[in-house]
């Protein structure tokens with residue numbers, strides 16, 4: 001809020017639209033580099049209407065695609081740097097300390113992560129290679145290590161012992177605090193209504209008009225609508241995700257609550273999009289197990305789905321749980337909602353607008369962007385400052401989608 005009788009500042013070096021984890025980390029990098037930065041958020045913070053809310057997200061080194069696994073060491077380092085800068089614990093994993101400790105969040109465990117799938121499945125093999133390990137665990141080896149899991153015939157597990165759980169809400173709050181500490185301006189409860197491109201970009205919100213020589217759009221599930229305004233039809237599909245928490249049949253008996261690893265599946269015929277799970281943080285005794293997919297949704301209407309609407313995800317999860325996690329009940333005890341914004345290939349969009357090179361887009365995080373937000377923010381910052389990005393950006397380019405450019409120009 002500007003002081004009474006003082007005109008509100010309206011000109012910045014850079015404006016970032018959307019204070020989810022991607023916009024907040026982008027703004028953090030810009031402010032750290034002494035750019036006068038305005039971060040705009042439509043909702044009052046904190047809010048639970050986008051993709052970055054909730055207590056937990058998986059962080060892992062392993063990825064089937066090497067262009068993501070190559071970014072993970074830097075991402076781990078930047079998360080640790082933020083922890084050190086603020087004296088805040090942001091995740092529980094091997095690097096951040098021992099195996100079991102009592103903290104604000106209760107009894108937490110160094111989790112690790114197992115990737116489950118058919119023996120020899122190409123993406124599972126790529127995950128194994130990304131970790132530089134030879135070993136795969138069969139059913140007996142996995143059960144010995146993690147008694148809650150029952151691997152089905154022909155399936156194996158690859159262990160990523162670097163993996164852990166990020167405390168998502170706390171991470172978001174922390175990065176925004178540091179952004180402000182570096183001199184950045186965060187205005188929440190202020191929705192962007194219009195963008196006028198040009199050498200100086202003009203941004204009109206519900207509360208004011210701002211100008212900057214650079215603009216970054218990280219508006220999550222709302223990004224597609226902005227892009228239409230700017231002559232681009234990006235293939236972004238918002239999905240409504242059922243976030244499900246499952247109770248142990250006998251509390252403590254299945255070693256699933258707080259002491260299980262994270263997991264994700266690849267190449268299971270019963271769940272081609274994948275299923276993933278995390279030990280309990282938000283609800284003691286419940287395990288978070290979700291389908292890596294959901295139903296198409298307009299983000300403005302996310303809460304209008306009738307409670308009687310079919311929930312195919314629950315059937316897929318129940319069947320997976322009865323086979324692989326038999327210590328859990330087969331109906332969820334708690335269900336919440338979150339949004340993914342998917343691209344057709346599941347890769348992010350991190351690029352300049354093809355016509356307006358001072359407008360940068362960070363979108364399409366396809367349900368796996370949180371862990372990489374420190375690096376994504378750095379890349380979006382570099383793109384906006386006209387610098388050579390630190391990583392090869394070919395997989396994140398807008399031009400990989402035919403037809404998008406023609407619509408723009």
Ligand SMILES: Cc1cc2nc3c(=O)[nH]c(=O)nc-3n(C[C@H](O)[C@H](O)[C@H](O)COP(=O)(O)OP(=O)(O)OC[C@H]3O[C@@H](n4cnc5c(N)ncnc54)[C@H](O)[C@@H]3O)c2cc1C
Pocket residue numbers: 017018019020021022023040041042043049050051052053056057058059190191192193218219220221222223241243290338339340362363365366367368369370371372
């Ligand atoms: C259930 C679930 C589980 C996940 N699990 C993992 C995981 O384990 N590991 C992992 O790495 N990733 C995970 N992800 C993915 C990760 O959370 C997302 O990729 C990430 O949060 C996307 O952040 P974002 O900043 O792009 O979007 P958002 O958080 O949605 O931020 C966009 C912001 O822009 C604002 N905005 C939009 N329009 C306007 C406007 N007109 N004016 C001003 N502001 C505007 C929105 O209000 C919103 O706050 C998961 C996602 C979900 C939903």
Ligand SMILES: O=C(O)[C@@H]1CCCC=N1
Pocket residue numbers: 058059060264274276292367368369
């Ligand atoms: O990115 C992650 O680790 C999670 C689990 C796998 C699917 C998506 N999100």
